[in-house]
Amino acid sequence: xxxxxxxxxxxxxxxxxxxxxxxxxxxxxxxxxxxxxxxxxxxxxxxxxxxxxxxxxxxxxxxxxxxxxxxxxxxxxxxxxxxxxxxxxxxxxxxxxxxxxxxxxxxxxxxxxxxxxxxxxxxxxxxxxxxxxxxxxxxxxxxxxxxxxxxxxxxxxxxxxxxxxxxxxxxxxxxxxxxxxxxxxxxxxxxxxxxxxxxxxxxxxx
Amino acid sequence: xxxxxxxxxxxxxxxxxxxxxxxxxxxxxxxxxxxxxxxxxxxxxxxxxxxxxxxxxxxxxxxxxxxxxxxxxxxxxxxxxxxxxxxxxxxxxxxxxxxxxxxxxxxxxxxxxxxxxxxxxxxxxxxxxxxxxxxxxxxxxxxxxxxxxxxxxxxxxxxxxxxxxxxxxxxxxxxxxxxxxxxxxxxxxxxxxxxxxxxxxxxxxxxxxxxxxxxxxxxxxxxxxxxxxxxxxxxxxxxxxxxxxxxxxxxxxxxxxxxxxxxxxxxxxxxxxxxxxxxxxxxxxxxxxxxxxxxxxxxxxxxxxxxxxxxxxxxxxxxxxxxxxxxxxxxxxxxxx
Numbered sequence: 048x049x050x051x052x053x054x055x056x057x058x059x060x061x062x063x064x065x066x067x068x069x070x071x072x073x074x075x076x077x078x079x080x081x082x083x084x085x086x087x088x089x090x091x092x093x094x095x096x097x098x099x100x101x102x103x104x105x106x107x108x109x110x111x112x113x114x115x116x117x118x119x120x121x122x123x124x125x126x127x128x129x130x131x132x133x134x135x136x137x138x139x140x141x142x143x144x145x146x147x148x149x150x151x152x153x154x155x156x157x158x159x160x161x162x163x164x165x166x167x168x169x170x171x172x173x174x175x176x177x178x179x180x181x182x183x184x185x186x187x188x189x190x191x192x193x194x195x196x197x198x199x200x201x202x203x204x205x206x207x208x209x210x211x212x213x214x215x216x217x218x219x220x221x222x223x224x225x226x227x228x229x230x231x232x233x234x235x236x237x238x239x240x241x242x243x244x245x246x247x248x249x250x251x252x253x
Numbered sequence: 254x255x256x257x258x259x260x261x262x263x264x265x266x267x268x269x270x271x272x273x274x275x276x277x278x279x280x281x282x283x284x285x286x287x288x289x290x291x292x293x294x295x296x297x298x299x300x301x302x303x304x305x306x307x308x309x310x311x312x313x314x315x316x317x318x319x320x321x322x323x324x325x326x327x328x329x330x331x332x333x334x335x336x337x338x339x340x341x342x343x344x345x346x347x348x349x350x351x352x353x354x355x356x357x358x359x360x361x362x363x364x365x366x367x368x369x370x371x372x373x374x375x376x377x378x379x380x381x382x383x384x385x386x387x388x389x390x391x392x393x394x395x396x397x398x399x400x401x402x403x404x405x406x407x408x409x410x411x412x413x414x415x416x417x418x419x420x421x422x423x424x425x426x427x428x429x430x431x432x433x434x435x436x437x438x439x440x441x442x443x444x445x446x447x448x449x450x451x452x453x454x455x456x457x458x459x460x461x462x463x464x465x466x467x468x469x470x471x472x473x474x475x476x477x478x479x480x481x482x483x484x485x486x487x488x489x490x491x492x493x494x495x496x497x498x499x500x501x502x503x504x505x506x507x508x509x510x511x512x513x514x515x516x517x518x519x520x521x522x523x524x525x526x527x528x529x530x531x532x533x534x535x536x537x538x539x540x541x542x543x544x545x546x547x548x549x550x551x552x553x554x555x556x557x558x559x560x561x562x563x564x565x566x567x568x569x570x571x572x573x574x575x576x577x578x579x580x581x582x583x584x585x586x587x588x589x590x
Contacts, residue, residue: 069559072559078346079345079346079411079555079557080346080555080556080557081558082553082559082562140557141553143562143564145564148548148550152547152548155543156547157546158546209546211354211407212350212354212455212456212527213350213449213455214456215452215454218454
């Protein structure tokens with residue numbers, strides 16, 4: 048395993064937030080509606096991890112350091128973990144485990160439908176993230192994992208639809224998301240500044 | 254690990270009123286008894302009177318407010334079998350977008366708002382228009398304590414003891430003309446002290462405007478509040494003067510009012526303007542009419558704990574149907590949401 052320390056620190060850094068929030072909720076430091084705060088933070092955390100994950104490839108292109116690609120899968124899985132927790136927190140704190148209401152929400156609320164579609168996409172990516180699936184799917188694996196871009200779009204739409212009156216925060220994430228998508232355009236990819244002389248022709252397999 | 258999925262009908266431990274709140278209810282009763290006893294004492298002896306509610310931060314009340322306190326009719330309206338939301342929660346979990354969109358922003362940013370001196374303008378279809386200094390505006394009214402449920406359109410709720418006076422008393426005093434059909438309220442516009450009004454991304458067209466139909470405004474439940482938890486309003490809760498209409502979603506209860514106009518046409522209200530398919534003029538609490546983006550059938554009663562989501566059924570007109578349902582007979586509440 049390459050870059051074990053880097054991987055481990057990413058793992059610790061990602062794991063520590065939900066634990067900290069849970070602790071804060073436990074000691075009543077999240078205010079009178081801790082469930083809602085947890086739902087919001089986990090959702091936003093998931094989006095941030097998705098953006099970071101998508102940032103790894105351009106970073107690798109720019110710096111030539113293979114470490115970025117080594118942690119890409121782990122970051123993607125953290126995105127999935129946060130969104131899975133986000134969903135659980137929503138079911139528990141917002142719906143109060145009312146399954147009947149869940150079916151109503153799934154039929155009637157566009158932002159819930161979009162959110163669930165995004166989650167299903169993440170689920171598909173998470174279960175095919177192992178080496179076995181990579182081998183089995185071969186060339187199709189790469190195509191399947193392009194779904195990450197669709198999921199980003201769904202996530203941003205889901206986020207947009209819960210905004211009530213101020214678009215500032217959303218705009219920040221949307222701009223970063225769009226910028227990351229633009230780095231996938233070949234013409235822009237060619238022009239990305241390179242900080243290291245090393246040629247990075249082949250993307251290292253993890 | 255054993256995970257228990259409670260049935261909806263099960264009452265969970267979380268629904269039991271915490272002992273501290275139950276006890277504070279007792280101390281409230283005790284305090285009101287003591288209040289009766291103390292009322293006979295001269296003012297200097299009263300200064301040491303313990304706060305009526307637990308953990309209430311002392312404010313710096315204007316003189317006119319302090320003068321009115323001894324005459325307050327405590328618990329003029331109460332709620333049955335409900336615990337009052339702790340002061341800290343009612344003052345640190347607020348929607349007051351003038352100070353920012355996060356729930357904690359108002360408590361953080363509202364402190365510097367100057368609320369004294371304060372001027373209220375009365376205009377429109379009235380016999381007695383005018384500009385009043387708040388202390389003159391308040392002169393005729395005795396304060397009452399109204400303990401009301403507060404239901405936010407975002408599906409959370411609280412129980413808050415307000416101090417105020419019936420809006421109907423003001424309306425009678427200003428002598429509406431026969432053309433007055435609606436009442437329009439306007440919040441202060443002061444970008445210097447209200448950071449939310451400086452945001453370039455806000456969808457709101459300031460100042461914040463709300464309105465009521467005349468008969469709604471005349472309903473005895475509608476009050477103008479100047480205090481809560483036995484003290485003057487904290488800035489983040491709409492100091493120094495706000496509306497409280499408990500059968501409507503919280504956003505109707507406009508804060509930091511500077512202008513009250515009686516008008517012939519239904520005023521266009523702020524949320525209605527931003528999203529007319531989501532927020533109507535009436536905005537009555539109604540569990541059967543969903544917000545397009547979320548259900549209104551249930552609400553989270555705050556404070557809720559990590560293991561006690563405290564989700565409960567929302568009541569028609571927030572539990573005030575007996576008092577207000579007659580205002581809407583013959584009106585299709587699905588269309589007039």
